[in-house]
Amino acid sequence: MVSPPSESALIEAAQAGDRAAMGELLMMHADRLARRLRPRLPPSLERVASVDDILQQAFADAYRDVGGFQEREPGSFFAWLQTIAENRLRNAIK
Numbered sequence: 001m002v003s004p005p006s007e008s009a010l011i012e013a014a015q016a017g018d019r020a021a022m023g024e025l026l027m028m029h030a031d032r033l034a035r036r037l038r039p040r041l042p043p044s045l046e047r048v049a050s051v052d053d054i055l056q057q058a059f060a061d062a063y064r065d066v067g068g069f070q071e072r073e074p075g076s077f078f079a080w081l082q083t084i085a086e087n088r089l090r091n092a093i094k
Helices: 007-015 019-040 051-068 076-093
Strands: none
Touching: 007 019, 007 051, 019 051, 019 076, 051 076
């Protein structure tokens, strides 16, 4: 049985332009990110934007910028994605 690629291997592949690897990375973290953002989404904003909207924008930013990401330790990719998503949420709130 073949084991799934490690997060580091997926990051490396995504940085080399592998869109499927990037998609797998993002899906790996989507639920956790949504759970972190959902309580911070103001009710007034829910009428015009959802957590899924914020994540979609954040993921587009991550696709664009993954080449500049540097993995420093386990969990740093999630931390990077979370920062992007939180910035998107702050911009939406403004």
